[in-house]
Amino acid sequence: MLLIHCPYCDETLPEAEFAYAGEAHVDRPADPMALSDDEWAAFLFIRSNPKGVHAERWRHVHGCARFFNAERDTVTDAFVSTYRAGEPRPGTKCSAGAPAGDDMKVAAE
């Protein structure tokens, strides 16, 4: 049983209050009808499943009821960070104007 820090409650709480909700930063396309079948299938079904730090969604379902994002190491199960929905992934450099390819690099501690 993990301890999870809820970025809305600002408390570290037992996993029993939370529910997992899949990979994070998979945005629903603004205009799904404009997508090709392959693009739409990729949105629906393709996930990264990394060995290492994974950006994923959790919901504090028995608490503040918010969905939020987390970085968790899939090897150790250790949480690297949690952050609010809509916030960029920590360690990504999008705000600093780095090339888009850097978005996937994460500062894992």
Next chain:
Amino acid sequence: MSTHRIAGKGRFDHGGPVRFTFDGKRYEGRRGDTIASALLAHGVHLMGRSFKYHRPRGPVCAGTEEPNALVETSRGKGRFEPNTRATAQELREGLEVRSQNRIGSLAFDLQAVNDLVHPLFSAGFYYKTFMWPRSFWDRVYEPVIRRAAGLGRAPDAPDPDRYAHRNLHTELLVIGAGPAGLAAALAAARAGAEVTLVDEHAEMGGALLSDPDVVIDGKPAWDWLAAALAELDRLGVRRLTRTTAIGYYHQNFVGLCQKLTDHLDEPPEGAPRERMWHVRAVRVILAQGALEKPLVFDGNDRPGVMLAGAAQTYLNRYGVLVGDTPAIVTSHDSAYHAAFDLADAGAKVAAIVDVRAAPGEGVLVEARRRGIEVLTSHTVTGTNGRLRVKSLRVAPVSGGRVGAARTIACDCVLMCGGWTPSLHLFSHTKGTLKWDEALDAFLPDRSAEECHIAGAGRGLWGYGAALADGAEIGVTAARALGLDAEAAAPVVERDRTGTGETFKELPTDGDAGRKRAFVDFQNDVTAKDIRLAVKEGMRSIEHVKRYTTNGMATDQGKMSNVNGLMIASDAVGKAPPQVGLTTFRPPYTPTTFGAFAGYHRGRHFEVTRRTPIDPWAEAHGAAFEPVSLWRRAWYFPKAGEDMDAAVARECAATRGSVGIFDASTLGKIEVQGPDAVEFMNRMYTNPWTKLGIGRARYGLLLGEDGYIRDDGVIGRLGEDLFHVTTTTGGAARVLNMMEDYIQTEWPDLKVWLTSTTEQWATVALNGPNARRVLEPLVEGQDLSAEAFPHMSVAECTVAGFPARLFRISFTGELGFEINVPARHGLALWEALMKEGERYDICPYGTETMHVLRAEKGFIIVGQDTDGTVTPDDAGLSWAIGKKKADFVGMRSLRRPDLVAEGRKQLVGLMTEDGDVKLDEGAQVVADPEQALPMKMIGHVTSSYYSAALGRHFAMALVEGGRDLEGRDVFVPTPEGIRRATVTTTAFYDPAGERLKV
């Protein structure tokens, strides 16, 4: 009676006896005895039979790692337990103990024939034997193996005991209350840490309980111990005895199993037998000490052969001398102290046989002083004695050659092959181990958790070292908690330090292949088996383990793992760390199912949700069925009615006059906000913009993959306010899905959701007389067809209660659903029942609801759909807003596989013979004459008897089903192949005339 109890020895109350039986014979023990110590006090060593060879066995140790002395215990009616460790179970008055794994008596076990034919049972025998002839398997091998397999008998009555559970948050959890754990707890508690200290034994003290002669801070060990425990209590340390840390999980989450009543003669009323603690600790200190290893030699398993440290414990803690003429076989100095203690208590030590050339000088001096013969550089080549060891054959070893043997008479053999740090819990956390060349042991390396290891667990030997290390680690932990702390290591005199060596199986003379040198006592694995496994190609210790079953018994190889590794690494020709160590897994010791289940058994097994109207249904004899976590009234049988009769009557009554149904379990969600209609448009397939206030519409919800997820009727109560209903089972899921979209995809929408499932009790009235029943109770709403047509919703008063009233129908009849605040649900129901009396109002349950909806071809999500059904598959294309730009799942409806020909479509099936009922789930085929396996083109999803149609009917998902209308398909059943005609699903009143009233 107690032939081997030594006056003045032992830690317990020497008062009244505790009576118990073993295999029917009466014995007396002392309060604080274990079964094993009490039997040993009577000179009884034979306590069990081994698993495979049924060899006679006695206890090897004095703790929970015991592999041999496993017995059946009975603590009164229903309180039967197999495989109780006699070395751990404390005596209680009237305890019944029986030996197990035998046919006949313990002394004469018929299955001991296995021992005579032991070559048949060599390593991997089950991969090699019983292979042929094939026909022997069912009738010969399997029944025999089943009878012989396993240890002990399973209980055959429900467990009458209670089991408890608690969550505990603590700053520092110290596991193990031996010298290191005590010193750590003291140091941390003195610094102000909030400490929990646990130990699996009845008493705290660990090895100190077996070594009273040690002097700590000028006090005899036991006086120091008493003072330390008193100080811990004063400091407010939470101390839990009889409490085993069974598993160590992420982020310092530790499972503790506490035994509360097994040792009590009369447990208090309401007391649980065991309690599982879920502990979350900021810091953990593992002070679990070390486990003594046996030596591996021929006949090392005879009753009377035990670990030297165990003999010392039996003497000092329980006052029991395990033998009058012990022989010691050792490769570690620690066994000398056992020999000295036994000698000082009156035993005549036959000899100390030391495998090493040079034991510690100090112990040799002590041995000489007591006149004990010490044989260095000697090996043991065998033992004798059938039910108890009688003698030992020893021989000198020189340059690898075994010299001439001599026989030493003895009545017990105390062995010591060194000590293994107990690192099971550390390994649970994926903490890594490294091999220590000097100690020939695995020691902790890198920790994956905020934990520390103190004392013998990290290879430190002797009381001074353990206490100093414990104090140091306690200080480290306290500082990590942000506390100021100073270590104060106690001064130890008369310490028992020493060193040792680790050996593979001892050298022997004669044919090594005929020697029975046991490595794993519980699974009967010998050194020869391990060498055979390597010879047959096993290289990794993980393979050797599985091939031989070494270390796979309930003791998880606490004694056998390292010995097995030493032998395997010798056979492979590689250093031990290259052969590896097997993985330790929770639980540390066998744990009852009850402790894991906790409160969740019997009536408290799982939540049973009940509606406000449930008490009425119960009082009126309803049969119930579970629907997700709810229990719902299934049907209301009258005297003499079976389910079919009751359902047929309820259906006819509803279609004929009026039926009443508890629909409170339907999920309800209040959707409110300026963007409510936009949100509804995006979530549901249907268009919502033009739905008028006071009107209702059937809503269909898809997943983003285009498959049906849920449905329900949705009423518009205001410009910005919708009352959404969901399926009973889908309520939480749908709310979660909606919240997900609002919070993460469309945070710009100003709309809020609130679950009102349990705010409202919901009663459905259906049938041609529904309006007549309802009308007199309604205030504030005209119920006429003109003012309140089908698919209307209004807020009004019903039976005096504020209500949300829907005119909707899930039956095809004139129908209303009345929602009132839940506290009034039962009163509303009773008012409607009273008002309906003159129309013979009929309460009906979920089964009738299912039949009536199926007659109309209405789907049940999850019954007629299975997560791969599109709106078109289900014949619900009409529910899709044709002009919408987007809704959840819309894009997927154009995916190639969702528009492909030949998808399974929902159709009706009419059996050729109307009396034939098809089974739900039955497969559908096009041609019954085809060869097996037949191509299955679909399956039956719903099947009922229809009172209205006077026959059975069914719905099915069938490939290209709508094109097959009018054609026949076939449904193979155990009773034969049934022919059925494909139809539409509008079985009853297809034009909907009955709603136009």
Next chain:
Amino acid sequence: MTMHDTRMPDATVTIEDLAPDARFSLRVGADGRAAASETLGLDLPVRVGDVARGAEERTALCLGPDEWLITAPAEAGGAIARAFADLYDRTPHSLVDVSDREVTVRVTGPEALTLMTIGCPRDLARLAPGRAVRTVFDGATVILWRDAEDTFRMDVWRSFAPFVRDLLEIGRAEIAAGL
């Protein structure tokens, strides 16, 4: 008011069912919080778990960033509903009557905290008196109020209440047994 009392002379913990208050779920964005506070007559707290108390025994518990549970004496519910209905056009929000959704059980006594630990995995020692949180008790979502050091109150969804109540009784017997 106590409806059902299982007080025992020597009990170290007491379990009582309480009569229902008026309860509302209030949802409003940050832009509408001031107006909602004014309508309610108290400042809506913004830290999850904080409780604000106003006149006429009105309380507001912050359950989430835009979610509050409003409680008031049963007879005061109508006035609150009307006041917020009047507010809606100026300040869109959602106020839903949930007075009947949950029932309330109170646990008091020196062993109240111990009793709560049999079902709640949170570290309740860190829940300060006067605060409240939505959490989980024996698998059921509850709103758990710590009214005082030795007094807890749980709002439990109506259909889950018998199950939760059952466990509390089992736990009370266990504590009474002293082991």
